[in-house]
Amino acid sequence: MRLAWYNITHDRMRFAVTVLGITCAVFLMIFQGSILLGFLRASSKIIDSTGADLWIRGRGVQCFEFAVPIERRFADLARGVPGVSGTSRIITSLVQFRKTDGSQQQVALIGADMNSAADSNSSVRLPIPQLAGSPLGVSPEALIVDSSNTQILKIPGRLPLEVEINDQRARVVGRTSGFSSFLGSPYVFASYTDALRYLRLRPDETMFILVNVLPGFAIEEVKRQLQARLPSVEVSTREEFSRRAQFYWTSQTGAGGAILAAAVLGFFVGLTIVSQAIYSTTMEHIEEFATLRALGATPGYIVRVIVSQAMLSGLAGYFLGLAITNPMIRAAQPNIPWISTPWWLPVGVLLPALAMCGLASILSVKAAITVEPAKVFRA
């Protein structure tokens, strides 16, 4: 479609404006998509980084961050169910973290039993402070923080560092990565026993009981039996709880909707700009389209010219959008550490970008194929 190419490059300024509109739309779609995906991942990160097959939690608990205490003895009852190989516990709550300069920062403290974490070949693993030289021993009063939060928590390069959690002594002994919080309160990891003390929970209380199922037993069946044995709590698989948490944070808090709306808005802003640009390009060349009709061009040929114009602009805008998105996401990472751009997201955005350009051509196509060809005889 040489005519399409020549038409759009003939007026370079208009072409540049069209491409810029598409670039902005592509950037917004990928950027907002990355925020949404990162948010989804972050909202279930703790759940996904455990090795448990089943999670037991208080009724109505929708996500990890807003847990309620449940009875610790449920773990003993759970171990009595056939197929259960073992249990572990996790507790969490917002606490005060006193920095070295005396200022305070609210953090989300997570305390987990050593066997809560996923096994070592898992891609994500819940960090638990370990005693040096002892794979099963926990380091007392030890904390682990995410590298992305060292600045906000004022943690220098050298560790350990004496701090306070809820006015009790603690030491930051290590850093982890991939656990940046989306809540604004950094995650801080401790052993279960220390966390119990920091949170001032009663020893007979816990918040989540994690259940591992013996090989050969169906997880669904063990879940059913556990739910029958423990009717006052909720039992779900790790995947179910992960999805529930993602749904809660994205749908019920409105955060996901807001992010998604921005991505959709990007699509419509792009659509408007491209429609306007393509329509004005078509109207500027309307007599040429009348000439094409007079010369015997079929409506299909004219549609191909206009859609090709739109698609060429779309592709140029898409690749330019890709080129600027990568550095922009890297620039945003210090502030939004959990932002995530899987490879398929930019690839996937090509489809809405081209659909946007295709939709933008509809009005132009209508104008061009209905133009009266006899118009060519008018000087």
Next chain:
Amino acid sequence: MLEHSLEVENASVSFGSGSTCVRALTDVSLKFAASTLTLVMGPSGSGKTTLLSLLGCLLTPDEGSVFIQGTNTGSCTAAEKSALRRREIGFIFQAFRLFHSLSAVENVVIKSDIAKSDQAGAGRKQRQKMASDLLAGLGLDGKLHLKPDALSGGEKQRVAIARALISNPKILLADEPTAALDSNSGRQICEILRRLADDGRQTVVIVSHDPRWASFADRTVLLEDGRIVQDSRGR
């Protein structure tokens, strides 16, 4: 071979309706033989352009028929009319109607691009060669890659003629082809179209106010108020 490649039979055309209805052509019958150059003259509003639109399948008569190469266009679908225009008719316009973003040669090739489905076997390179040869034959061999804005009026019209000729049509319809040209360029265009009627065996119909055409035409049809008032033969 058909004696008359183009024919209008009792054609009437009106525009608008009710009190605003304007009769543009009334009961016009004309036959155009191959290898002839017919000049259609008449004052403004006499129906010349309407007649040309009818002959070019760009307009359908309210009454009567138009035959192109023996095909009654009244029974053709829009797609069939487009195909007739691609295959059988070459248009030359007063305002040239060239594509500003395309070079001279691309302006010619585009007609064959449109007619690609009708020209089995002709690849783009071959069609580009044909276009270059046509332009060279019209004295534009040094200006193949210039855009219309860089060409004079006469040169633009010669590009338009090359475009009309690339699909080797039997019929050439020209609307005021010399109106926008100086006398020298106008004369060159008259000679080219005359040559096409003589050597190319094309049926050439020209609508013009330009009296110079009279000496080039085999026949002159005079229209007034949508009716033929004179049909004279001989140069």
